[in-house]
Amino acid sequence: MSSAVPDLDPDRFVQALRRMGAPASSSQLAALTGASLAQVKRRLGVMVEAGMVARTGQARSTRYALVRVNPPTDTAGPAALSLRERLNLPLAMREPVTYRREFLERYVPNETRLLPEPLALELAHVARMAGQQPAGTYARQVLEPLLIDLSWSSSRLEGNRYSLLATEELFRRGTTPGDADAVMLLNHKRAIEFLVDAVPEYGLTSALLRNLHALLLQDLLADADSLGTIRRKVVQIRDTVYVPTQVPLLLEEMFDLVLDKARRIKNPVEAAFFLWVHLAYLQPFEDGNKRTSRLAANVPLMLYNCAPLSFNEVEPLDYAQAMIGVYEFLDVSLAVELFAATYRRSLKKYTVLLQSMGAPDPTRLRYRETLNDVIQCIVRDRRTMAEALAVSELSEATAPGFRALLEDELGKLAAHNCARYRLTPRATEAWVRAGRPV
Incomplete structure (x- = not known):
């Protein structure tokens, strides 16, 4: 019998490992890729020898993880490196914490900042659309690619199994085959379309974000009454010692305060980062808080006609660590580096797209x-x-x-x-x- 490696695309395994967000077993990869266990093991053996994949453990404990060609620690600053070391400690060695309202209350719009001011100014300057155009013009100009980019990237961070090509085909059909992953993607598409229409008219309001949540989680929550509703149930977050507050009155108060402060921030990039961080930290909804925070970050950018933020090429593990750094230590250093890197990628893509379109009619x-x-x-x-x-x-x-x-x-x-x-x-x-x- 030939021992040659079957003609299987290595990208399938790379995507599967990225979706896992943690070292995976060969059986898990077989389930994700649809290949046989023997095929998976042979392909992984070749990728290990090529240095693309790292293998740890033995026998049933063997696990495989993607080797980073350019790991974040290569360019991370001292604060980010220190935070990453703390996050790499076992959960049992980290002190359990809950929501600390002072993180929000001590923030004074346009006086204190989460992003380094030079970075926020630089990104805002590059991101703005030339000329005086109505709010939302930039996002509408690049709507078609934005629907694909942001829907797929955000869903992928939630473990969605659709490839980019499969997402494009799903959007072309406009109908769902009935699986939860397809529903998640189509919900993202509808939510982005809603933002492009509603943000110029209504701005950043509680009703807008609640409707955003309702669209993102439609048909994905068992209790439809929880759509767009500040939660009254306990939530737990995996792989962290952070326990969000379970007090509904505090959730309502802090949710309104987040929006009030975000509306008063003059720099749209700082406002986007502020919303992204604080909505995820507060966890105001029963589920879908990270999805809501990613799309909500685009609201200030739309209002100021800045390039949208699509979270392209963000690895689930990097995203999780950036969020957990905020949850457990109120440390935004990893979040800053991730946000800056992914927004620069968005800027490059959408700037080129706009240039190719010429001046708006x-x-x-x-x-x-x-x-x-x-x-x-x-x-x-x-x-x-x-x-x-x-x-x-x-x-x-x-x-x-x-x-x-x-x-x-x-x-x-x-x-x-x-x-x-x-x-x-x-x-x-x-x-x-x-x-x-x-």
């Missing part, structure tokens, strides 16, 4: 909401163009160039780009199959 910006309404009327409600324009009360005399823009957009509309008009792929495909009636 002034007609499109002026009539953005009306264009959305008219296209929905034509595609979803099956009204004629004349009827839709009559409802909008726009004519060539009052809105020169609008009809030409509308006709151009309708000609390009398809299931893969319909989200920007708040249309579902199913409704759009039905309209296309009907011959694009106008």
Whole structure:
């Protein structure tokens, strides 16, 4: 029998090890990759010899972990290195702690800071969209890639098993095959679309974040009454000695105070980091707090027309340690380094995308909401163009160039780009199959 390694893609094993977030057994990897145990062991043997994977333990205790080519400690500062050493201690050697309200109360917007001020200023300067544009313009301009990037990256940090390509296919179909991972991804997509629409109109409010949570956890919580509701149940966080407060009145008070202080922060990048850290630390909801905090961090960025934050290329273990450093020690040094690295990656990607698109069309910006309404009327409600324009009360005399823009957009509309008009792929495909009636 040949002992050659089967033709299996090593990326499958790399992705599986990343999803585990901890050393994994060969049987766990077989379950994640769909390969046989023999195939997995042969492939892992080759990857161990190549230095891609580290093997520890023996027999049934053998575990495999991805070897970092550029581990965070190579560039980490002294504070981050010290924090990482403390977090590497066994749980039994770490002192149990609970929520400390002074971490929030001693923060004074625009006077005290979580991010180093030079870093926050630098990132905010690079992140802003050129020109005076309505809030949310940047996010809407890059909406299609943002939906994929942020939905997949955030879900992956929760252990979601979908690949990036499978996520793109799921979004193209617009329907769920019924598994929880698909529901999680589609919930992220709807939540991001909600933010792009709602943030410019409502800003950072309690109702907005509660609705954000409800969208993210729809059909994933056993008790639907917990959607968007400040929790009244005990929550526990894995792999940490931190115990969040279980007092509902304190949760309500601190949740409102987090939003109040975030609204008063002038630097949008500092505000994004503040929200991300404090919402995760407070754990105001029964479940989905980290998901909510990641998307909520984008609210100040949208309000100031800054590049969105998609958490691309963040490893689950690095993310967990950044959060646990805050939970147990109120130390943001690892969180700062992770945030800065992932936001720089987002900046590079979305800056290039915007440059490739050219300057925004002034007609499109002026009539953005009306264009959305008219296209929905034509595609979803099956009204004629004349009827839709009559409802909008726009004519060539009052809105020169609008009809030409509308006709151009309708000609390009398809299931893969319909989200920007708040249309579902199913409704759009039905309209296309009907011959694009106008």
